[in-house]
Amino acid sequence: MPLVSGKVLFEKANEYNFAIGAFNFNNMEFLKAILDAAEEEQAPVFIQTTESAIKYAGIEYLAGMVHAVKDKYSIPFALHLDHGKHVETILLAIRHGYTSVMIDYSDKSYEENLKVTKYVVSICAALGISVEAELGKLVSVEDEVVSREEVLVDPEQAKEFVDRTGIDALAPAIGTAHGAFKFKGEPKLDFERLKKVKELTGIALVLHGASGVYEEYVEKINKYGGDIKGAKGVPDEELKKAVELGINKVNTDTDLRLAFISKLRELMALEKKVIDPRKFLKPAMEEVKNIVKKRIRLYGSQGKAELFRV
Template sequence: MPLVTSAEMFKKAYEGGYAIGAFNVNNMEIVQGITEAAAEVRAPIILQASAGARKYAKAVYLRKLVEAAVEDTGLPIVLHLDHGADFEVCKDCIDGGFTSVMIDASSKPFTENIALTKKVVEYAHDHGVVVEAELGALAGVEDDVQVSAEDSHYTRPEEVEEFVSRSGCDSLAIAIGTSHGAYKFKPGTKPQLRFDILEEVSKRLPGFPIVLHGASSVPQNFVKIINDHGGKMPGAIGVPEEQLRQAARMAVCKINIDSDLRLAMTAGIREHFDAHPDHFDPRQYMGDGRNYIKELVKDKIVNVLGSDGKA
């Protein structure tokens, strides 16, 4: 089975009231942990590469790893570019075998966002690739994406119809209260996604797939493991999982998860070295990190996304 696009995945997810997990990948162990979990619960998945991942591992290595995962598991898997900064980056990934790209022109004025998105869409569609765009701006930091709280803003529902019709994008990332990175909200706060915005967007775009970025929940079990074994992570909480599940039952068909994967990998490695300070074999400590990623992803698929058994 070759890599697939997200078109059919999103259609089924919208109709079924669940979301597809879009997991960021950086190396072999992360790819293996995600895909082994998905294979066990028979879930379709999206594996996505950010600017930082492509700098670290190179796009060709990531593509070959994801192709190997398809061969190993037989799952429907999308290879997606996360936060493409410009047309050239998107074109390079399309030419390099990615089946889905995101053009993130959300920092630009509305008409410029449409124009750049449309340019990417035209090239992508000519090559059988789908395009995700973004309207609204999430606060936070993730690789090359850095948006201050002052510059962030919710998506305006009154703009979505014009944006989608003029740009031709295949899915739309919106801002309803999530944020990039692990340090989303301080303990004691009560994060609340703007479901009123999501509902209004879905009314204006019936059947159209919506995407949530910055949706890691910052699992406290992994934070505790890290801190118990020499880490110094400050207190933070993420997006409540019950709110993510509610979003998946509505119009959200793709939920991005990155920071939680990093926490799981780091927890496994720190725990390993605390128990075995004399070890130096990467297969041992990276293997423990991979196991925690597998545990995390399986829980997300079953208890948050609702996509188990949908492959």
């Protein structure tokens, strides 16, 4: 199946009430691991890059790899720009064959966010490219430094935003955070808020900052010389509940990095005579593949590629 528009993925996931994994990649190893895992699970998937990934590798390399292998796979997948902070980057992604973009002006005023998002939609709609946007701020709100109302999405405002912009998907802030050190205590996702946003908008919803930060990877990294003590993520049970309440795309980046680095640190510590990087990179790539498959099953998207062939 060819590379498809994110619109196709969002519509099916919303219609059949499941979530599609959106996995970040910066290089060939991560890209291959993600697509191979999705193929084996027969799951639709978003493969995505951030602006920092583009700065690191170059969009010609990232998009070029995707387009070079797109006909190798039978599953539907979209090439997505994650957290596009600049309209110029959106236009660059479009020119290089991205089929889905996120315009993230959530750190700006509501009116500016609305205005720029609407402009991006006006460009992408005619090209069949999906647009994701965000409302609220992805920061931990467990402590009392900030109130939940200051950073979490307003459901009524979300409805207005969706109606006025025409976006294909919305990432509502409900209490998740980016990175391995998401929470000081237990996560407090606002499920009632999520439920209300879904009821009012009816649109595909996206969960950012949703990595599990699994203890097995954290322990192995620390064992072999790393120092990421205290890292925590979103428990699987919480994520499952979020999907049940209307999340249709789940972003995962940190878990892939932890899986890769944990295996890399282990091998480099134990195989001291090895100088062939492939001896390290291939097992690390397999570890990424394993975590992608685990997350796909958690989202309920395994076997769902069949829905797109009807």
